[in-house]
Each structure stands twice: as C-alpha cells, then as structure tokens.
Amino acid sequence: MMRQWDSREEFWGYLATFLYTTQTAEIREPYRDLDSLLQGKDFFVITTNQDTQFVKLYSEEKVAEIQGDHRFFQCTKCCTDETWDAVKPVSKMIKAMGEGTAVPTELIPRCPHCGGEAFPWVRGYGNFLQGKKYEEQYEKVSRYILEHKDEKILFLELGVGRLTPMFIQEPFWNLTLSFPKAQYIAVNNQYDFLPRDIEEKGMVIKGDIAKVLKDAAKRSE
16 A cells, blocks of 8 residues: 555555455355354344455444545545445456556546545555444444443454554453443464453453354354
8 A cells, every 4th residue: 555656546556456355255164153153143243344344244333443444435535524435446447457457547436525535444555534324333233342341241352463452352342341231252373362351351362353253153052
C-alpha cells in the first residue's frame, strides 16, 4: 500500500486485485471450525479483520466490524459521512483490466459528492471515516454486551496482538473483571500473558489458532 506507483491506474490495478481477492474468497477453515463451536449458542462477533469472512458466515446483526470492511468505499477527504458499495466497482475494474496491471482511468472510484478519489472503508490505509457506519458497529456490540452482562458470558479472544490492544483485548479484560459471571479465554501464538486481576476467571492458550480451533471442533463432536 505504501509503494510509489507509476500511476493511479497502476495503484488501482493492485488495490482492485487485493479487494477482489478478499471479497470473493471462500470462508476459510478456521472460521468454519469456530462456527461449528458456536452452533446452538448465543454469540456476537467483534472483529478488526476487514476481509469479510465473518459477514459471509453470519448476518450483519451478529457482527461488528470496528476497523472497516472491504465491501465499501468512502471519500478519501471524508467530505461526506456516506459509504457506498465497492463490490460492483471492483468487479468492473478486474474485468476491464484483464491480463494487464492498470485499470482504465474512468473506472477509478470517485466520491459522488466532491469528485475526489474514493478509498476502501478501512483503517490503516488512509483517512478512515469514523462516522455513522463506524458508530453503528460499536452500538451493536455494546447493546449485546449490556443485554448479557448479568448472565454467564465468555469473552473469547483470537489472535489479538499488543500493537492495538485497545480495540478488543483490553475491553475484554475489563469486562471480564467487571461482570460477575464472565470468563475469558485467549488464543495467541506469541505469548500467554494474563492480567493478575482475572487469573481466576481466565486462561490463555499459546498456539496456532487454526490448530486450536480444529482440535476444539473435533472434541466438540
């Protein structure tokens, strides 16, 4: 994403290929194994993944994508609070590009309001739009948590690193500590750190997520 491309057409040739790959990718095995563990259970997914895997499995009401989604475009200048479909424009760019590496100039996505270049609605690549759609993601997960705060609830953390712990990891720690019947499990392939305050209410499994989920799915059968 940081490469100095020779032209915007070349840049969008790369970006369209990247987006198309994730938009059309089949649901991967670790997600299916997790799904088998969730069958028959009340659950909600909060994810920083932008690759649309969870929304291919579950309805929008069951998933909060707090770092964006590859299916939508936004204005790079954030001149509007709107996001719009990226799936059809990306498909058109891929078809028009053929075996080449650059998209036609007229297919470079533009903001319908200011005419500026559009960009995927994702954090990390540009000026991420934290507007209505962003707030809706937090409202969904907040509503679910508050409705279940006095019940048995498991906060299952999968693969969250220490680079951005403020989005999932640290809130899960605080909620586990605060809710009387809450438990916490984390799976991580790099470390097995668990805050002292929740040692009696949680555990960390150090290992590859795909293998851990596969083993758990087999045991649940």
